[in-house]
Amino acid sequence: xxxxxxxxxxxxxxxxxxxxxxxxxxxxxxxxxxxxxxxxxxxxxxxxxxxxxxxxxxxxxxxxxxxxxxxxxxxxxxxxxxxxxxxxxxxxxxxxxxxxxxxxxxxxxxxxxxxxxxxxxxxxxxxxxxxxxxxxxxxxxxxxxxxxxxxxxxxxxxxxxxxxxxxxxxxxxxxxxxxxxxxxxxxxxxxxxxxxxxxxxxxxxxxxxxxxxxxxxxxxxxxxxxxxxxxxxxxxxxxxxxxxxxxxxxxxxxxxxxx
Numbered sequence: 001x002x003x004x005x006x007x008x009x010x011x012x013x014x015x016x017x018x019x020x021x022x023x024x025x026x027x028x029x030x031x032x033x034x035x036x037x038x039x040x041x042x043x044x045x046x047x048x049x050x051x052x053x054x055x056x057x058x059x060x061x062x063x064x065x066x067x068x069x070x071x072x073x074x075x076x077x078x079x080x081x082x083x084x085x086x087x088x089x090x091x092x093x094x095x096x097x098x099x100x101x102x103x104x105x106x107x108x109x110x111x112x113x114x115x116x117x118x119x120x121x122x123x124x125x126x127x128x129x130x131x132x133x134x135x136x137x138x139x140x141x142x143x144x145x146x147x148x149x150x151x152x153x154x155x156x157x158x159x160x161x162x163x164x165x166x167x168x169x170x171x172x173x174x175x176x177x178x179x180x181x182x183x184x185x186x187x188x189x190x191x192x193x194x195x196x197x198x199x200x201x202x203x204x205x206x207x208x209x210x211x212x213x214x215x216x217x218x219x220x221x222x223x224x225x226x227x228x229x230x231x232x233x234x235x236x237x238x239x240x241x242x243x244x245x246x247x248x249x250x251x252x253x254x255x256x257x258x259x
Contacts, residue, residue, distance in 0.1 A: 041065025
């Protein structure tokens, strides 16, 4: 398991020898990284908040603040999985009510400790898979809701390839089997139908205003009434285009914003 997926463990016990025993048993485990040790409850609370461990080996009986009080202080925060370690078996029921992954009685041997660790690993991996699956599903849903439109287009210009930023396109006109793309720096021929190009452009920025014309609405300076329900579309560059009556009806919200 690499650093990105290793299990971060915190050891909490008021007895130095008990902390050392847990640390020694974990040192040979390549999946577990010890991120801290705490000798009392307040230290444990601070370590959880600062270190965000995945797993905490928690002694039940500690002076001042016992293990259950530590969990009570942290009840509204992201808790690590808990393996309780104690010399007293009367706390077992409360431990499992607190959703502990395991409960180890002192003294314990390596086999018992490793069973607890493996159980914790299994739970953590399962939760991570669920989180990753949910993350991927959310990304896929966002992709469905927000189609990706190209930020730039590659256009062959004689013997060279010119990359044109989509946002720099001011307007497009049909030209036989091609479209001519107009930008502030020049114009370029692209082998495409105007309908095909329209499907590649973000409809929030680019609108079809004529069967042969697409315009970047950010480049429109004003609309002027013309004849038969048509409009002149004046761009900031001074170019004049025509908004035909049929497309005027389709682009009513465009008119609402500019008239």
